[in-house]
Amino acid sequence: MCPRYESAAEILGKKWTSLIIYVLLGGPKRFKEIKELIPDMSDKMLTDRMKELEAQDIVKRNVYPEMPVRIEYELTPKGKALEPVIQSIQRWSDEWM
Amino acid sequence: MCPRYESAAEILGKKWTSLIIYVLLGGPKRFKEIKELIPDMSDKMLTDRMKELEAQDIVKRNVYPEMPVRIEYELTPKGKALEPVIQSIQRWSDEWM
Numbered sequence: 001m002c003p004r005y006e007s008a009a010e011i012l013g014k015k016w017t018s019l020i021i022y023v024l025l026g027g028p029k030r031f032k033e034i035k036e037l038i039p040d041m042s043d044k045m046l047t048d049r050m051k052e053l054e055a056q057d058i059v060k061r062n063v064y065p066e067m068p069v070r071i072e073y074e075l076t077p078k079g080k081a082l083e084p085v086i087q088s089i090q091r092w093s094d095e096w097m
Numbered sequence: 098m099c100p101r102y103e104s105a106a107e108i109l110g111k112k113w114t115s116l117i118i119y120v121l122l123g124g125p126k127r128f129k130e131i132k133e134l135i136p137d138m139s140d141k142m143l144t145d146r147m148k149e150l151e152a153q154d155i156v157k158r159n160v161y162p163e164m165p166v167r168i169e170y171e172l173t174p175k176g177k178a179l180e181p182v183i184q185s186i187q188r189w190s191d192e193w194m
Binding site (some may be wrong): 004009012013014015018021038078081082090092094095097 | 099101102103104105106107108109110111112113114115116149175178181182184185186187189190191192193194
C-alpha cells in the first residue's frame with residue numbers, strides 16, 4: 001500500500017464523488033442531467049467535483065460546437081475502471097452499514 | 098447508492114484507515130506492532146483511528162488479563178469483509194494512479 005492508494009481512497013471518500021461517477025457509468029451526461037439525477041447536490045458542488053475529476057483524468061468534458069453549444073461529461077478509461085471499486089464498496093455497505 | 102455508501106467511502110478515504118485495516122488483515126496485532134508496520138503514523142493518529150474503527154465495529158480491542166496486561170486489536174467480521182474492497186482500490190490505483 002502506497003501514497004497512490006491513499007490518493008485513490010481519498011478521491012472516492014469525498015462526498016458526491018462516487019455518486020457522480022456512478023451516474024456517469026450509465027453514459028455521458030450534460031450538467032443538467034447529472035443535477036436531475038442527484039438533486040440534493042448544489043450547482044457549486046457539482047462544478048467543483050467535476051473540476052477535480054477532470055484534473056484527475058477520471059472525467060472528460062466534451063464541448064460540441066452546436067447552436068446552442070452542447071457540453072457533456074463522460075468517464076475516461078481511468079474513470080470507467082472504477083466500476084468494480086464502486087461495486088465492492090456498495091456491496092460491503094449494503095451488507096454491513 | 099445511499100448514505101450508507103457515502104459513510105463507507107468516507108471511512109476508507111480517511112488517511113491511514115485503509116492501511117491500518119490492511120495491516121490487521123494479517124492477524125491481530127498489538128498497538129506497538131501496528132506502529133512498527135506504519136512508522137510514519139503518530140501515536141495520537143493511531144489512537145484516534147482505532148477509536149473510530151472500534152466505534153464503527155470494524156476493529157475489536159481485546160484485553161488479556163496477563164502480567165503485564167496484553168491488548169490486541171483485531172478485525173471484526175465487518176472489518177474482515179473489507180478485504181475485497183481494499184483489494185479493488187489497490188488494483189485500480191496500481192493501474193491508474
